[in-house]
Amino acid sequence: MKVTEVRIKLNQTAGRLKAYCSVTFDDVFVIRELKLIDGPNGYFLAMPSKKLEDRCPHCSAKNQVRSHYCNWCGKRLPENRASSDMQGRLRLYADVAHPIKMEFRQMLHDVVMAAYRREKELAETMGENYQPKELWRIEELSNYIRLEEIGKPSDEYLLDEDEKENDSL
Ligand SMILES: [Zn+2]
Numbered sequence: 011m012k013v014t015e016v017r018i019k020l021n022q023t024a025g026r027l028k029a030y031c032s033v034t035f036d037d038v039f040v041i042r043e044l045k046l047i048d049g050p051n052g053y054f055l056a057m058p059s060k061k062l063e064d065r066c067p068h069c070s071a072k073n074q075v076r077s078h079y080c081n082w083c084g085k086r087l088p089e090n091r092a093s094s095d096m097q098g099r100l101r102l103y104a105d106v107a108h109p110i111k112m113e114f115r116q117m118l119h120d121v122v123m124a125a126y127r128r129e130k131e132l133a134e135t136m137g138e139n140y141q142p143k144e145l146w147r148i149e150e151l152s153n154y155i156r157l158e159e160i161g162k163p164s165d166e167y168l169l170d171e172d173e174k175e176n177d178s179l
Contacts, residue, residue, distance in 0.1 A: 011035050013118065016125035016146045018046075020133060028053070029129070031122050041107050046126055053126075055119050057105040064091055076102055124154035 015034035021027050026049065032042040043058040063072040071082030075092040079085065092100040109115040125146040133140045 011114075012148070013121045014148050016122055016148075016151070017144050018122075018125045018129040018146065019142065019144060020126075020129055022133075029126050031055070031125070033118065033122065044122065046122060053119075053123060055115075055122050057108040059103040059105050062092065062102055062104050074102070076100070120155050121148065121151060124151040127154060 013033055013035060014037045017032040019030040021029055026047050027045055028048050029046040031044040031046055032040055033044060034040050041058065045056040047054045047056055062075045064075055065071065066073055066080040066083060066085070066087060068085045069080060069083040071080055073081055073087060077087060078089075080087055092102055095101050109118060128146060128151065129143060132143055
């Protein structure tokens with residue numbers, strides 16, 4: 011399976027969220043709502059995710075695991091229903107689509123990063139006249155991907171221990 015298109019929507023406001031992305035595979039399948047985040051260990055491509063929920067012990071309605079009161083019956087919910095990841099952070103979201111193999115994840119990251127850099131370059135060179143191109147065909151990115159491979163390795167993939175646990179959700 012190969013990436014054939016990447017859409018990049020730059021997030022121009024300050025903060026760690028740098029872009030929203032969608033990726034097309036083999037010209038026939040799209041995954042939307044990926045987020046490119048400038049994290050403490052470099053850029054990280056966050057998969058589309060949903061908030062984790064569990065059921066109220068009183069009425070069985072679904073609530074987010076961080077809620078203190080049931081949205082349906084209003085009764086108090088048990089504390090500490092969210093589990094923690096290996097860094098001790100509460101696990102409040104679960105990926106709804108994600109790569110299984112590390113090599114595929116790396117490839118996806120490299121392709122999205124290449125599209126992101128090109129979109130950003132465009133924004134910087136055009137200044138006020140910037141019109142988002144957004145859609146990048148893989149052919150337009152190939153040189154950039156090769157450059158990145160020679161450049162720095164994406165060390166954020168060493169962090170993936172906690173994501174492996176996510177896979178079992
Ligand atoms: Zn309830």
